[in-house]
Structures are given as C-alpha cells and as structure tokens.
Amino acid sequence: MDIVVGALSGMVDALPGKLGELLEQEYALLSGVRGDVVFLQAELGSMRAAIHHCVSLDHPDNQTTGWIGRVREVAYDIEDWIDLFAVRVDGGAQSATGFRAWIRRGWNKLAALPDRHTIANELQGLKERVVEISEQRKRYSLGAMVVTTAQPPLDPRxxxxxxxxxxxxxxxxxxxxxxxxxxxxxxxxxxxxxxxxxxxxxxxxxxxxxxxxxxxxxxxxxxxxxxxxxxxxxxxxxxxxxxxxxxxxxxxxxxxxxxxxxxxxxxxxxxxxxxxxxxxxxxxxxxxxxxxxxxxxxxxxxxxxxxxxxxxxxxxxxxxxxxxxISLLSDTDAKKLFLKKVFISGNSCPQHLEDVLTQIMRKCGGLPLAVVTIAGKLAQKQSRDEWEKLGLNLLCSSHSDRSDGLKQILNLSFNDLQPHLRTCLLYLSIFPENSEVDTERLVRRWIAEGFIAEGRSISAEATALGYLNELIGRNLVQPLDLNHEGVPRRCRVHPVIHDFIVYKSMEENFATLMDAQHVPNNDSTVRRLSLRNSSKQDQPAVRNESTDLSHARSITVFGHASAAPQLTNLKVVRGLDLEGCHGPVCLDGLCKLVLLRYLSLRGTDTSEVPPTIGDLRCLETLDVRSTKVKELPPSIVRLEKLMHLLAGSAKVPDGIANMKSLQTLSCGGTTKSSANFIEEINNHDNLRELELYSDATETPGNKKRVRFPAHGFRSVKKLCIRCPSPLGPLSPMHCQQSKCLN
Structure with a gap:
C-alpha cells in the first residue's frame, strides 16, 4: 500500500506553530496545561520529521502505514482541541479593551472554570495518545527499513x-x-x-x-x-x-x-x-x-x-x-479503440452491453490510457456483471492491483505535488463526478478548512487561487469559463482523475462519501462528509442516524436537504454546505456550531436565518443567495470575522459599518433606506466587491435616487448593480476596476 499523507503532512507541519500561539496566551492556560502544550509542541516536531522520512520510502511496510494512520487521527484531534480552546475559554473578550473588558474577561474566566478542567483532561488524553504513538515508532523502528522482498512494479510508461x-x-x-x-x-x-x-x-x-x-x-x-x-x-x-x-x-x-x-x-x-x-x-x-x-x-x-x-x-x-x-480522443475514436482492444472483431458490441459501454466511455472521458486499461480488464469478457464491476469501479477499490498502470501513472502526478496541493486536490473528491465547481465556493471552503495560510503581502484568497492555478497547470484540474483576468469562474476534474482522488481520499480517510449504494464503515472516524442523494422527490434520501459526526469538519449535501444530519451533533464542523439542496432545510442548533466558518444555503428553500446567527463569531462566509430570505436578522452585524456576506436580494440590518472584515457584500440594501446604507458602507476600507439589488417598487413619479459619493468606494474593485428595469443615471463614483449594470 502506498503511504497517503497529502493532508496529514501539511497539518502536522502547522500544528507546532498553532501550539506556540496558544502558549503566548498566558491568561488562558491552567497550571499544568502549559507543560503539556510544550510537550506536544516538541513531540509533534519529531513526528513531522518521521512523517517526511516515511513519505520518502518507496515500499513501506504495513506497520509504517498503520502508524501514519494513527498520527493522522491524533493530529486532527489536537487541531480540534486548539480551535475549541479559544471559544470555550476566551469567551470573545480578548478583542475588547478597557476596564469593562477586563471585568468581562475575569468573569468569563471564572464562568469557564468547569470547561477549563474538561479541556485539561482532554489535553492529558491527547498527550497519552501521542506518547503511545511515539513509543510504537521507536519500538518497531517504523520507517527505518525499506521492504526489499517486494519487487517494485514495472514502469507503466x-x-x-x-x-x-x-x-x-x-x-x-x-x-x-x-x-x-x-x-x-x-x-x-x-x-x-x-x-x-x-x-x-x-x-x-x-x-x-x-x-x-x-x-x-x-x-x-x-x-x-x-x-x-x-x-x-x-x-x-x-x-x-x-x-x-x-x-x-x-x-x-x-x-x-x-x-x-x-x-x-x-x-x-x-x-x-x-x-x-x-x-x-x-x-x-x-x-x-x-x-x-x-x-x-x-x-x-x-x-x-x-x-x-x-x-x-x-x-x-x-x-x-x-x-x-494534446487533445483527448473523440467519442468515436475512444469507442473504436475500446472495441478494438476488447473484441476480436473490433467493430461491434453485444446489445446487452451497449448501455454499460456508454457509461464506460463517459467514465474514460476520451483519455487513451483509461480506455486501454479498462479494455484490457474486459478483454474477451461478455458478462454484464464483470463489465459493471471492472469497467465502472476501476480505481475506487482499495484492493486494486499494484500493477495497474493507470493508477501508477496517476500516482506519479499525485506524489509530485507538495502536501498543500495534495490536500486541495483531495478536497475535490467531495463533489460528485463531472461537477462544475464554482471557483469562489471552492476557494472559500479551502480557507474555512484551514488549508490556506495568509501571507504578509498576499491574501488567503489570492494564495488559494495560486494553488488552483498550479493544479490547473499540472493538468489535474480543468478550468472553465475564464473571466477577463484569466481566472476560471468554475472548474472540474476529469472523471478518471475524480475516481483516483476518491480512491485516495478513502484510503487516507480524508472524506467520507455516502450515497444510496455506499454506507461508510462505522469503524472509521468521519472527518468530512459528502452526502449524495437524488434530487427527485420520489427517491428516498440517504439516512445517517447511526454515523458519528462529532469529529466531522465539513458537511456537504447534494440533493435532498432532508438528508442533512442534525446540527446539534456537529461539534467541530467548520463548513456546512447545502447549496442547491431541494426541500425544507432544518437549521435547529445552527448557532451552536461555534467553529463554523463557511455556511452556504444558496439555492435552497430557506426562508429565514436564525435570529441568533450573530453567535457564530468564527463565521467567515454566509451565502443565502437565491433563497426565500427577505431580511437578515440584526445580530448579523456582530460577526466581526465575516468576510463574505452574500445575501442576494435580502436586506441587511443597520450597523453594517461595524463589520470591518467585510470583503464581499451582496445585498438588497438596508431596512432603513438605500441612502443610509451607502453612507454606512462608504468608509469600509476592506470592501473589494459590492453587489446591490435595486428595489423596483418605486412608482414612476418617484424621483428618489441612490447617490454614490464621488470620494467613496476607494477599495472596491468590482461593483455590480442588479435591477429588473432600466437604471437611471448614476452619480459619480470611484471604483478601481469594473462595474456591472444589470
């Protein structure tokens, strides 16, 4: 088995730094906890070196791959503990200053005392697991040897x-x-x-x-x-x-x-x-x-x-x-090559296999090596069951032969990636095959999961776009619909690449994919859940009541919204994506998701956002476009970390000026008046994109206009105004790059 550490390597690299930041918060650490944090910081540094050594091995033994799996699980749990620490202990008072804030911090510290002892006990348990894993590596000299009895596979090229x-x-x-x-x-x-x-x-x-x-x-x-x-x-x-x-x-x-x-x-x-x-x-x-x-x-x-x-x-x-x-094969040539390799006649397919052949050709997507590989598996076979088993699930089985040339070829590309790029590529396994994934959606989800580090002179989104461009440049991701700056608005992966990253994702326990045909192994800890259901009303939704989601970091649902798990079970979730789901959406317990950073209800039947949405103080992206939501609750203005507020035609409450982190704003004005709303956002220094939905209820004789101050919007790079009727004259305004009038 190959060692798959795409997500693990990058995460373990980052953990010592996150623990170091925690050590700087002296006010928050109980006695004894600091020593355990220092121990974990040092031990993870040693583990990091061992992991990088294991990755370099061509043929690791089974004990080494098992050890990597244990490190992965404890690393996830340590990161969850760190992220929950500030929420359970800090209480949000650290951003405030002054005497009243000092009193507030003291009260929060006293009130959080029970949580502090719970946190200390959890940390002690993590320390014991790390010690056990470290001793196991030393005891069995894991990663120190290369198995020489197994012959390396022949070069598939x-x-x-x-x-x-x-x-x-x-x-x-x-x-x-x-x-x-x-x-x-x-x-x-x-x-x-x-x-x-x-x-x-x-x-x-x-x-x-x-x-x-x-x-x-x-x-x-x-x-x-x-x-x-x-x-x-x-x-x-x-x-x-x-x-x-x-x-x-x-x-x-x-x-x-x-x-x-x-x-x-x-x-x-x-x-x-x-x-x-x-x-x-x-x-x-x-x-x-x-x-x-x-x-x-x-x-x-x-x-x-x-x-x-x-x-x-x-x-x-x-x-x-x-x-x-080089272009891929046309449908005609791909079918001709396949039939030539499978049948002696080379020009016909039995009628009972025609529909399976169509599915296989769609899976191959014109990729010559995929056509030849699958044809080789099916040569001279006439059974429909064999065609479906071998032709449609070639890469998803973890028991596939190591001599499989197609998998080896794809492995070369995957192993050549840096750890952060492996992680970003694996994340695309969450989306169904042939999905055209919105670039902004993907990038913001990467950031919410903590895959992207923001540099001193470059934003996290710019860094994420750089990662996407590198995957595109390596021909692992296909760009779609380029904008005027050459940035793809959407992207997808070839069906064969998708099968490969699904296989890798399952092997690494990076994501759990659940549909009507596949129910995850309950022995595996679910870290990211992708629920895939039919959107047809007569098709039953996948149920997952028996699945433990207490460690899930992201939940993505496709199809029926009723398949979404109960939100009260999601203790450490960072991303909740129900975009495009059909049917009623239940948001009970949403505001208890203290680590939630990305929330998309776009295109659902949602009609109301919970009034306590302001309690989600880690939230960075909120998308309720194309829903029935008419107005956002007043508590929304308390979300100091919110960077992307995508309300569509819904109105936002007064106080939007308090949301200093906003970079993207899409809304239909405020509950007062458009004029006051423009004044509120006029002084936003971080706002980069502004999309306004015009109110079309004015009578023909109404002379009221929206005025954009000539000295305002200095930081806005994109302005889009949407209205159902022709727009009247606009007052002068400053905007760095572009404007869109619809």
Missing part, C-alpha cells in the same frame, strides 16, 4: 514506447500535425523546440515516439535520440548517459554530470540533431538537460513532453519555441 503504429486510433492526424509543427521553420535554420503538453495518460509519449520515428525516416538528421526522465531528480545523469548511448558513444564510467554534458555538446556541436526528451517533471531537470543542446543554426529539433504547463521551456534561450496541447 514503457508500454507507450513500444506501441505498434497499426494499433493506434485517433493519432494519425495528431502525428501529422506535430510533425509539420516540428519541421516548419520557414527560412530560418535555428534550433526549434516543440513541447507536447497534456494530462497523465493522454498519449504524450506515444505521440512523441510516433513523430520521432516518422521524422527519423523522412528527414536527414545526423544525430538522434529518444530519452525519458521521470519524476526522480537523480535520473538526469542516467538520461544523459542514455543519450550518449543513442549516439553510439558508450559512457566511460566515473564521469560527473558536467563531463557527460560536455561530451554530448561536443558530439552535437556541428551536427543536425533530433532529440526527444520525454516526461519532464521539474524546471531543475530541464535546466540541466538543456545544457546538452548547442544552438548551431543547422535546423536541429528538440521535442519535449510534460504534464506540467509550468515547464514549457520558457527559460531556454532559443527563440523558436512552440507548445502543442
């Missing part, structure tokens, strides 16, 4: 190098296009580089090999070589040696990388060459390999393949550089 041209489907036109792209130079004779870019399994190596063979046969190149690198950094020297072997110059042994590069350059100095560098992974690799290629103005050519858009040879001094993004 090898098969792409030896594909019979006659077996290719849908590649003839691609080979023709790339060959022309490589050889087209006009009247110039300079070196040209063509990068073939695409997602894992899209056929980059197969295409590059076919082009290489074609050009070798057609054009007069004096030197040629096809070499592959792979994700390991130490493969560069081996790659250069392989290049020398292609030139008929066998390595002499004992030479360092500088000497090897010098020999390659000497061979290529006065020759017209064709080099394919397959499977580039890092700029460091390319920075070394590119030194082998002299620009000798002899019409030489280099072809590279990579699954990372960031490695498009921008750093190479050659001025002639072209990128070819």
């Amino acid at each position: 090898l098969s792409a190098l030896f594909v019979d041209r006659d077996s290719l489907v849908g590649f003839d036109e691609k080979v023709e296009d790339v060959s022309k792209l490589v050889m087209d130079a006009g009247s110039r004779t300079e070196l040209k580089i063509v990068s073939i870019v695409g997602m894992a399994g899209s056929g980059k190596t197969t295409l590059a090999k076919a082009v290489y063979q074609r050009l070798q046969a057609q054009d007069n190149f004096q030197c040629s070589a096809f070499v592959s690198i792979g994700p390991k950094q130490d493969m560069v020297s081996k790659t250069v040696k392989n290049m020398l072997s292609n030139f008929g110059d066998q390595p002499r042994g004992g030479e360092d990388i500088n000497q090897l590069i010098t020999r390659v350059r000497e061979i290529l100095a006065n020759k017209r060459y064709l080099i394919v560098v397959d499977d580039l992974w890092s700029s460091e690799q390319w920075g070394t390999i590119r030194c082998c290629f002299p620009e000798n103005d002899l019409n030489s050519r280099i072809i590279t393949t990579t699954r990372n858009d960031a490695l498009l040879t921008d750093s190479y001094s050659c001025s002639s550089k072209v990128v070819h993004r």
Whole structure:
C-alpha cells in the first residue's frame, strides 16, 4: 500500500506553530496545561520529521502505514482541541479593551472554570495518545527499513514506447500535425523546440515516439535520440548517459554530470540533431538537460513532453519555441479503440452491453490510457456483471492491483505535488463526478478548512487561487469559463482523475462519501462528509442516524436537504454546505456550531436565518443567495470575522459599518433606506466587491435616487448593480476596476 499523507503532512507541519500561539496566551492556560502544550509542541516536531522520512520510502511496510494512520487521527484531534480552546475559554473578550473588558474577561474566566478542567483532561488524553504513538515508532523502528522482498512494479510508461503504429486510433492526424509543427521553420535554420503538453495518460509519449520515428525516416538528421526522465531528480545523469548511448558513444564510467554534458555538446556541436526528451517533471531537470543542446543554426529539433504547463521551456534561450496541447480522443475514436482492444472483431458490441459501454466511455472521458486499461480488464469478457464491476469501479477499490498502470501513472502526478496541493486536490473528491465547481465556493471552503495560510503581502484568497492555478497547470484540474483576468469562474476534474482522488481520499480517510449504494464503515472516524442523494422527490434520501459526526469538519449535501444530519451533533464542523439542496432545510442548533466558518444555503428553500446567527463569531462566509430570505436578522452585524456576506436580494440590518472584515457584500440594501446604507458602507476600507439589488417598487413619479459619493468606494474593485428595469443615471463614483449594470 502506498503511504497517503497529502493532508496529514501539511497539518502536522502547522500544528507546532498553532501550539506556540496558544502558549503566548498566558491568561488562558491552567497550571499544568502549559507543560503539556510544550510537550506536544516538541513531540509533534519529531513526528513531522518521521512523517517526511516515511513519505520518502518507496515500499513501506504495513506497520509504517498503520502508524501514519494513527498520527493522522491524533493530529486532527489536537487541531480540534486548539480551535475549541479559544471559544470555550476566551469567551470573545480578548478583542475588547478597557476596564469593562477586563471585568468581562475575569468573569468569563471564572464562568469557564468547569470547561477549563474538561479541556485539561482532554489535553492529558491527547498527550497519552501521542506518547503511545511515539513509543510504537521507536519500538518497531517504523520507517527505518525499506521492504526489499517486494519487487517494485514495472514502469507503466514503457508500454507507450513500444506501441505498434497499426494499433493506434485517433493519432494519425495528431502525428501529422506535430510533425509539420516540428519541421516548419520557414527560412530560418535555428534550433526549434516543440513541447507536447497534456494530462497523465493522454498519449504524450506515444505521440512523441510516433513523430520521432516518422521524422527519423523522412528527414536527414545526423544525430538522434529518444530519452525519458521521470519524476526522480537523480535520473538526469542516467538520461544523459542514455543519450550518449543513442549516439553510439558508450559512457566511460566515473564521469560527473558536467563531463557527460560536455561530451554530448561536443558530439552535437556541428551536427543536425533530433532529440526527444520525454516526461519532464521539474524546471531543475530541464535546466540541466538543456545544457546538452548547442544552438548551431543547422535546423536541429528538440521535442519535449510534460504534464506540467509550468515547464514549457520558457527559460531556454532559443527563440523558436512552440507548445502543442494534446487533445483527448473523440467519442468515436475512444469507442473504436475500446472495441478494438476488447473484441476480436473490433467493430461491434453485444446489445446487452451497449448501455454499460456508454457509461464506460463517459467514465474514460476520451483519455487513451483509461480506455486501454479498462479494455484490457474486459478483454474477451461478455458478462454484464464483470463489465459493471471492472469497467465502472476501476480505481475506487482499495484492493486494486499494484500493477495497474493507470493508477501508477496517476500516482506519479499525485506524489509530485507538495502536501498543500495534495490536500486541495483531495478536497475535490467531495463533489460528485463531472461537477462544475464554482471557483469562489471552492476557494472559500479551502480557507474555512484551514488549508490556506495568509501571507504578509498576499491574501488567503489570492494564495488559494495560486494553488488552483498550479493544479490547473499540472493538468489535474480543468478550468472553465475564464473571466477577463484569466481566472476560471468554475472548474472540474476529469472523471478518471475524480475516481483516483476518491480512491485516495478513502484510503487516507480524508472524506467520507455516502450515497444510496455506499454506507461508510462505522469503524472509521468521519472527518468530512459528502452526502449524495437524488434530487427527485420520489427517491428516498440517504439516512445517517447511526454515523458519528462529532469529529466531522465539513458537511456537504447534494440533493435532498432532508438528508442533512442534525446540527446539534456537529461539534467541530467548520463548513456546512447545502447549496442547491431541494426541500425544507432544518437549521435547529445552527448557532451552536461555534467553529463554523463557511455556511452556504444558496439555492435552497430557506426562508429565514436564525435570529441568533450573530453567535457564530468564527463565521467567515454566509451565502443565502437565491433563497426565500427577505431580511437578515440584526445580530448579523456582530460577526466581526465575516468576510463574505452574500445575501442576494435580502436586506441587511443597520450597523453594517461595524463589520470591518467585510470583503464581499451582496445585498438588497438596508431596512432603513438605500441612502443610509451607502453612507454606512462608504468608509469600509476592506470592501473589494459590492453587489446591490435595486428595489423596483418605486412608482414612476418617484424621483428618489441612490447617490454614490464621488470620494467613496476607494477599495472596491468590482461593483455590480442588479435591477429588473432600466437604471437611471448614476452619480459619480470611484471604483478601481469594473462595474456591472444589470
């Protein structure tokens, strides 16, 4: 089993710092508690080093993977304890100053004394678990050995190098296009580089090999070589040696990388060459390999393949550089390739399997490696049960064969990610297959879960968008509907990638996915719950009364709102997302969710927000757009940490000026008048986006207008005014970037 520590590594890295911040709050710690916090801080530092060492192992034993699982669970519980600490002990008085605040803190401290003893007992239990886990690692020397009896699986990329041209489907036109792209130079004779870019399994190596063979046969190149690198950094020297072997110059042994590069350059100095560098992974690799290629103005050519858009040879001094993004197979070609691999006839499918074939093709999404892999599993099989079991659930089973080339290929991409990017990618497993996820929704949920660290000069949202762009650049996430700044409004993952991250998420116990066909194992602690129900009224909703959700950090419901769990059971939940759910929504106990940071009721039948919503003092995002809510309760203005208030056409109460953290505001004005509302938000320094819904109830003779002060909205970058009728003249206003009038 592979070690999956995508979310764990980043979380354990952050915990010592969070404990350090807690130590600075001397007023809040009981005697004895401080020593336990210091102990945990030091022990987690040691655990962090051990985890990073375990991640580096190619073939860890079962004891090591089990130990990682125990560390993961205790790390989650420690973070929950830290986040609950301030709420149960601080009482919210620390943000206030003065004598009255001092009295308030003293009273809260006295009132919280029972909670303090409970907290101390919980911490003692956590300390005992950490000690036990630490002793287990020392006792069994976990992570110290690499199992040598198990042979590593064969490199799944090898098969792409030896594909019979006659077996290719849908590649003839691609080979023709790339060959022309490589050889087209006009009247110039300079070196040209063509990068073939695409997602894992899209056929980059197969295409590059076919082009290489074609050009070798057609054009007069004096030197040629096809070499592959792979994700390991130490493969560069081996790659250069392989290049020398292609030139008929066998390595002499004992030479360092500088000497090897010098020999390659000497061979290529006065020759017209064709080099394919397959499977580039890092700029460091390319920075070394590119030194082998002299620009000798002899019409030489280099072809590279990579699954990372960031490695498009921008750093190479050659001025002639072209990128070819490989497309996936069309529906027709994908079906043709599949039938060719499954049936001897290669041109027909039994009638009783036609509907399953349609589902399999939808699952493959035109990805050649997925088509070939599933076809290989189903070759010469005629049973519908086998087709459904093997064709539709290829990656979701934790017992899948390690020799599965598709899974290995995807694992290479996943393991190449930094821990924070693994976490963000795994989070997309929460959404159903082929979901088009709103970017703002995703980013704000990442932040609510604590995945994003806000820097000194960059906001958490900007950092999160950077993470999303990196996942897009690595061809793991697909961008949709780019705005004028090139930022995707929505995104999705390919069905095969989705299956893979669901498999990884289940393996790591990152998220629990529940639907009518799958009920989670009650032995596993639920950390994130995704409930997937049919939205049809005649379909029963999934019930989860027996599932313990006391440790759940996020709840996401798709379909029936009645499937949502009782909110009183959610002690540490940070995110509650019911967006688009049908049917009545029960919000009983909502205001007891003291750690809640993200709440979306968008598109539901909700008609009223609880009047005590102001008690959720950790809340950062509230979305009630497209609901029946007409007016938000007065307590909303007490939410000092609220950054995104998305009320849609609902009105907000007076006192909006007190919400100094607001960055995004969408509403229909205030309960008093639009003029007072504009005055209230005029001095907001943090407000970045403002969306106003105009009141269309004015009579034709009413001359009342909304005036925007010319000196106001200095920080607003986007202004959108929505109204059902044509909008009259606007008074002057300052707005940095854009305005939208609907």
